[in-house]
Amino acid sequence: MPETRREVFGVLCSGRGTDLQSIIDAIGRGDIDASIGVVITDKPNVMALERANKAGIQNVCVPRRDYDDRENFERAMIAELEKNEVTSVICAGFMRILSPYFVHHYAGRIINIHPALLPSFPGAHAHRDVLAYGVKVSGCTVHFVDEGTDSGPIIMQKAVPVLDDDTEETLAARVLKEEHIIFPKAVSLYADGRLRVDGRHVTILPANPKQHN
Ligand code: GAR
Numbered sequence: 001m002p003e004t005r006r007e008v009f010g011v012l013c014s015g016r017g018t019d020l021q022s023i024i025d026a027i028g029r030g031d032i033d034a035s036i037g038v039v040i041t042d043k044p045n046v047m048a049l050e051r052a053n054k055a056g057i058q059n060v061c062v063p064r065r066d067y068d069d070r071e072n073f074e075r076a077m078i079a080e081l082e083k084n085e086v087t088s089v090i091c092a093g094f095m096r097i098l099s100p101y102f103v104h105h106y107a108g109r110i111i112n113i114h115p116a117l118l119p120s121f122p123g124a125h126a127h128r129d130v131l132a133y134g135v136k137v138s139g140c141t142v143h144f145v146d147e148g149t150d151s152g153p154i155i156m157q158k159a160v161p162v163l164d165d166d167t168e169e170t171l172a173a174r175v176l177k178e179e180h181i182i183f184p185k186a187v188s189l190y191a192d193g194r195l196r197v198d199g200r201h202v203t204i205l206p207a208n209p210k211q212h213n
Helices: 018-029 047-054 070-083 100-105 126-133 168-191
Strands: 008-013 035-041 059-061 088-091 110-114 137-144 154-161 195-198 201-204
Touching: 008 018, 008 070, 018 035, 018 047, 018 168, 035 047, 035 070, 047 059, 070 100, 110 168, 126 137, 126 168, 137 168, 154 168
Parallel strands: 008 035, 008 088, 035 059, 088 110
Antiparallel strands: 110 137, 137 154, 195 201
8 A cells, every 4th residue: 555644734824814814715625625723823813823723733933023034934834834743735825925945844845825816916916916917807716836936836815806896806706716726726736746747747646546446
């Protein structure tokens, strides 16, 4: 029998935590064969912490403002992740760029969701940038994190129309609905060891027989 390691995710969030909730719910339904070891936020008193509490998941705030530089902040996050035996990291609405130090520490084991069709509109203001540019289609992207900004290999994407009367809020809501579908799907494939990465290309492998037991 090949050894199967069950992933323990550390989830990084900055705010409301609806993407986190989509992962919590999918684990609850048995759609993701993994657990969440800890939820970490960079801001205090955010909804993501409440959601983790409600689900009985270990959670902690590591306030960015308490650290003089990014590496010390990330060292503190890594200490929490290691304390909770995390094997891989999910960024679910985490509004900070991870440094090469953190990315190397979890090389190939960090997944992010971005609210646009990468490589278009990376960064922290995707919906604003989409509307300013005038594109007719936007969407969301689940990808592995590399050292760049939203530049790692793409796992899954879903497109939505951009409507003439869209505001940032209406577009964000349309995109978010799709995020909550593709994010748990991509995380499930990762947890099952079904993502093969060759350079920029991510291939979905056939289901492992363990899933049919
Ligand atoms: C989501 O739309 C996510 O894609 C985006 O923040 C939102 C978080 O919502 N992430 C980024 O923009 C990362 N650059 P949530 O707090 O309700 O999960």
